[in-house]
Amino acid sequence: MSGHSTYEPKSGVEKWLDTRLPIVRLAYDSLVDFPTPKNLNYWYTFGGILALCLGIQIVTGIVLAMHYVPHVDMAFNSVERIMRDVNYGWLVRYMHANGASMFFIAVYVHMFRGLYYGSYKAPREVLWILGCVIYLLMMATAFMGYVLPWGQMSFHGAVVITNLFGALPIVGQSITTWLWGGFAVDDPTLNRFFSLHYLLPFMIAGVVILHIWALHVVGNNNPTGVSVQSKEDTVPFHPYYTVKDGFAISVFLLMFAAFVFFNPNALGDAVNYVPANPLVTPAHIVPEWYFLPFYAILRAVPDKLMGVLMMFGAIAMLFILPWLDTSKVRSMRYRPTAKLYFFIFVLACLVLGFCGGKLPDAHVIPGLTTFQLLDADLNSMVWLSRFAAAYYFSYFLIILPVLGLTEVPLAQPLSISAPVLSHPAKAPVGAAASPEKRG
Amino acid sequence: MLRKVYVFAALGLALMAAPALAVTTQVEPKEIHWSFEGPVGKFDRGQLQRGYKVYREVCSSCHSMNLVSFRNLGQKGGPFYDAEYPNPNDNPYVKSIAKDYQVNDIDSETGDVVQRPGTSADRFPNPYPNEPAARAGNGGALPPDMSTLSKAREGGSAYIYSILTGYKTPSANLKVPPGKYYNPYMPGDVSGFWSGDMKDVPEGGFIAMPPPLVAGKVTFDDGTPSTLEQQASDVAVFLAWASEPKMEERKAFGVGAMIYLLIFSVLLYVSYRRIWRNIAH
Structure with a gap:
C-alpha cells in the first residue's frame, strides 16, 4: 500500500541524498517495509x-x-x-x-x-x-x-x-x-x-x-x-x-x-x-513449446486471416479480462462453480498446447477413424483444438461474464486474519508458549 | 495414394508452397545403454578412441566435421586427452593425427594455393571442395556434416546406431530406387514404391548412404572384436562427443551446482520456518 513512508535516513549521506533524490527511500518502501x-x-x-x-x-x-x-x-x-x-x-x-x-x-x-x-x-x-x-x-x-x-x-x-x-x-x-x-x-x-x-x-x-x-x-x-x-x-x-x-x-x-x-x-x-x-x-x-497453444488456435481456423485474428484475439482476451469478469468476488476459493470452469480452462490450454505440437490430421485416439466433419475427421487434432479453442474463448466471453451474475459465491472471510486465526490447524500452536523449540 | 494425406490448414505453411506433406514413418530407435547417460555419465575413453578410428577410416571419406579441430581430440573429455598436456595443442598424439591430414593453405610468399600437413589448430578438412562436389560424389545426396549430427537428430546416438545397424533387405514388393537403400529407422515415406497391400507399407524410408559398416571393416587397436554393432556404437559415441565436447565438464559442474542449490534451499527453508514461526498464516 502506498501509504506513509516509514523510511528514516540514518547516516548523513542518506539524509543528504534523501532530500535530493529519495532513491534509497524508494527501495526501502518497495523491498523492505512494503506491507504484504x-x-x-x-x-x-x-x-x-x-x-x-x-x-x-x-x-x-x-x-x-x-x-x-x-x-x-x-x-x-x-x-x-x-x-x-x-x-x-x-x-x-x-x-x-x-x-x-x-x-x-x-x-x-x-x-x-x-x-x-x-x-x-x-x-x-x-x-x-x-x-x-x-x-x-x-x-x-x-x-x-x-x-x-x-x-x-x-x-x-x-x-x-x-x-x-x-x-x-x-x-x-x-x-x-x-x-x-x-x-x-x-x-x-x-x-x-x-x-x-x-x-x-x-x-x-x-x-x-x-x-x-x-x-x-x-x-x-x-x-x-x-x-x-x-x-x-x-x-x-x-x-x-x-x-x-x-x-x-x-x-x-x-x-x-x-x-x-x-x-x-x-x-x-x-x-x-x-x-x-x-x-x-x-x-x-513447430514453434517452441510455450507458443504451441496459440499455434493450435491458429491452425484450428480454416481461414488464414481469421486464424491470425483468433490467435491475437486469444491474447487480447487477457487485456479486456478485467471488464469481462462481472463477479465482485476476487478469489475463486469462494466461487465453487467458477473454480470448476477455471480448471477446465487450464485443461483446455494444456490440450491446445498438446495439439499445437502434433500434425493437425493426426488422430487423437490412435487408429480410430470416425467420420469426416467438414474438412477433417472428428478424431483429429484439428477438431480437438477447435473444441479447446472454443472453450478458451467461451471462458472469457461467456462463462466469466454470465457466471458473475448468476452464481452464488460462498461467504468470504471478513478479513485476511479471520480465517487464519479461526482455522485451528493453521494457528501457530505453541508459538507463543515456547518459540525456542521451533524452527 | 491412400497413405498420403493433406495436412490441413497449416496456415503459415501454405505460403511456403508445401501444402501436401506425406506421412513420414520410422521405426523407433533401438534401446541401447550408453555410458554417458544420466547426470554423472561419462564417455568411455576407449570407445571414443575406437569411434574416432571408425570415423577416420570410414565416415570421413564422405562426411565433413567442420566445427571440430584436431586440438579438440586432446582437450579434457576428448578421446586423446592426456593430463600431461593440459594444452591440447601440444599433445603429441593429436599433433601426429593432424599431420596425417593435408589442409589447404595459401603460400605467404607467392600467394599460391598449397597443401600442407595439418596442425593441432586446424579444423578437420572437408572431404569435398564444395557442396556440389559432395552431391556429385554421392548420387545427388549431401552427406550431412557430422559436427552436430548427434544432437541434430531425434534420438541422438540411438538413432545413429540404429541407422548404421538397421539396413534391411526389403520385401520384394518394395521397389528401391537406384542409388538408394531401405532403412526402417530412416524417417520417410516409401508408399509410392510399394506394390503390395497398402496396409502393409513398410515403416521407414530410403537413405542414399550404402551400408557403411561391416564386421571387420575397422581393426581396433585395443583388440576389441570388430563387429558391426561394436563399430556402430563406438562411432555413435564419438559423434555424441563431437556434438557435445563439453558434456563431461557440464555434468561435473552440474553436480556441484545441484549440491550447492540443495544446501542453499535447505538453509533458506530453515530460515523461512524460523522467521515465520510467530506469524499465523
Missing part, C-alpha cells in the same frame, strides 16, 4: 522468480552478444563456437536457451495464479494489463531470439510467423516485405531480429518497473481476495517475503539447473541443430 498480506502462498512467489529470470536472460544475453555474429553465413557456427571454444560458453548459452523456457513456465504459473485469485479485478486492472504487455513483449523477444541461432527451425519458424502478417488484406504483403527488409527471410531479417532481441528485454525491464510500481500502489492481492484492512493482516516484505521468495527461487533454480546441466536440449527441437537451409523445409514446423 501475510497469507500469500507459494503461487505468489513466481513474481520474484520472474524478476530473477529476466535478470538471468539479460546478463547471459549480454555475454552471448559479445560472441555471437548476426550474419546468415556465420550465425549458426558462431553459436556452436560459443559452446565449444568460449570459456563456459556452453553454460551461458544453455542458461539463456533454457532460461527462456523457465521464464515462460514461471510466467504461465504467474498468470494462472492471477486468473484464479482474481488479481485482475479492481483496483488492479492496470497492474494486470501491464503484466499482459510484459507477456506480449516476452513473446516477441522469445520468437526473435529463437531465430538467432539460424538453424532449420529458426529460419522456417521465422518464415511462418512473418508470413502471418501477409494475411492482412491489401497491406499484408507490403508489411511482410517491410518486416523482412527484402523479399524473403534473409540477412536483413536476421540483423533486425538481433537488434530488436537486444532492445526488447530492456523495454520489458521498463514495463516491469511500471508493473511493480502499480503493485505498490494497490498492494498485493492474496488467496482470500479480501482487501487488507489493518496492520494485523500484513507483514513487512523484508524479511518475511524475501526469505519465502528466496526459498522458492532456490527450488526453482534446482529445476532450472537440472535442465541446463543434464538435459540442455530436452526443451528444444533437434532440427534446430541443422544449419538453416531455405531450400529444405523440415517435415514438421
Whole structure:
C-alpha cells in the first residue's frame, strides 16, 4: 500500500541524498517495509522468480552478444563456437536457451495464479494489463531470439510467423516485405531480429518497473481476495517475503539447473541443430513449446486471416479480462462453480498446447477413424483444438461474464486474519508458549 | 495414394508452397545403454578412441566435421586427452593425427594455393571442395556434416546406431530406387514404391548412404572384436562427443551446482520456518 513512508535516513549521506533524490527511500518502501498480506502462498512467489529470470536472460544475453555474429553465413557456427571454444560458453548459452523456457513456465504459473485469485479485478486492472504487455513483449523477444541461432527451425519458424502478417488484406504483403527488409527471410531479417532481441528485454525491464510500481500502489492481492484492512493482516516484505521468495527461487533454480546441466536440449527441437537451409523445409514446423497453444488456435481456423485474428484475439482476451469478469468476488476459493470452469480452462490450454505440437490430421485416439466433419475427421487434432479453442474463448466471453451474475459465491472471510486465526490447524500452536523449540 | 494425406490448414505453411506433406514413418530407435547417460555419465575413453578410428577410416571419406579441430581430440573429455598436456595443442598424439591430414593453405610468399600437413589448430578438412562436389560424389545426396549430427537428430546416438545397424533387405514388393537403400529407422515415406497391400507399407524410408559398416571393416587397436554393432556404437559415441565436447565438464559442474542449490534451499527453508514461526498464516 502506498501509504506513509516509514523510511528514516540514518547516516548523513542518506539524509543528504534523501532530500535530493529519495532513491534509497524508494527501495526501502518497495523491498523492505512494503506491507504484504501475510497469507500469500507459494503461487505468489513466481513474481520474484520472474524478476530473477529476466535478470538471468539479460546478463547471459549480454555475454552471448559479445560472441555471437548476426550474419546468415556465420550465425549458426558462431553459436556452436560459443559452446565449444568460449570459456563456459556452453553454460551461458544453455542458461539463456533454457532460461527462456523457465521464464515462460514461471510466467504461465504467474498468470494462472492471477486468473484464479482474481488479481485482475479492481483496483488492479492496470497492474494486470501491464503484466499482459510484459507477456506480449516476452513473446516477441522469445520468437526473435529463437531465430538467432539460424538453424532449420529458426529460419522456417521465422518464415511462418512473418508470413502471418501477409494475411492482412491489401497491406499484408507490403508489411511482410517491410518486416523482412527484402523479399524473403534473409540477412536483413536476421540483423533486425538481433537488434530488436537486444532492445526488447530492456523495454520489458521498463514495463516491469511500471508493473511493480502499480503493485505498490494497490498492494498485493492474496488467496482470500479480501482487501487488507489493518496492520494485523500484513507483514513487512523484508524479511518475511524475501526469505519465502528466496526459498522458492532456490527450488526453482534446482529445476532450472537440472535442465541446463543434464538435459540442455530436452526443451528444444533437434532440427534446430541443422544449419538453416531455405531450400529444405523440415517435415514438421513447430514453434517452441510455450507458443504451441496459440499455434493450435491458429491452425484450428480454416481461414488464414481469421486464424491470425483468433490467435491475437486469444491474447487480447487477457487485456479486456478485467471488464469481462462481472463477479465482485476476487478469489475463486469462494466461487465453487467458477473454480470448476477455471480448471477446465487450464485443461483446455494444456490440450491446445498438446495439439499445437502434433500434425493437425493426426488422430487423437490412435487408429480410430470416425467420420469426416467438414474438412477433417472428428478424431483429429484439428477438431480437438477447435473444441479447446472454443472453450478458451467461451471462458472469457461467456462463462466469466454470465457466471458473475448468476452464481452464488460462498461467504468470504471478513478479513485476511479471520480465517487464519479461526482455522485451528493453521494457528501457530505453541508459538507463543515456547518459540525456542521451533524452527 | 491412400497413405498420403493433406495436412490441413497449416496456415503459415501454405505460403511456403508445401501444402501436401506425406506421412513420414520410422521405426523407433533401438534401446541401447550408453555410458554417458544420466547426470554423472561419462564417455568411455576407449570407445571414443575406437569411434574416432571408425570415423577416420570410414565416415570421413564422405562426411565433413567442420566445427571440430584436431586440438579438440586432446582437450579434457576428448578421446586423446592426456593430463600431461593440459594444452591440447601440444599433445603429441593429436599433433601426429593432424599431420596425417593435408589442409589447404595459401603460400605467404607467392600467394599460391598449397597443401600442407595439418596442425593441432586446424579444423578437420572437408572431404569435398564444395557442396556440389559432395552431391556429385554421392548420387545427388549431401552427406550431412557430422559436427552436430548427434544432437541434430531425434534420438541422438540411438538413432545413429540404429541407422548404421538397421539396413534391411526389403520385401520384394518394395521397389528401391537406384542409388538408394531401405532403412526402417530412416524417417520417410516409401508408399509410392510399394506394390503390395497398402496396409502393409513398410515403416521407414530410403537413405542414399550404402551400408557403411561391416564386421571387420575397422581393426581396433585395443583388440576389441570388430563387429558391426561394436563399430556402430563406438562411432555413435564419438559423434555424441563431437556434438557435445563439453558434456563431461557440464555434468561435473552440474553436480556441484545441484549440491550447492540443495544446501542453499535447505538453509533458506530453515530460515523461512524460523522467521515465520510467530506469524499465523
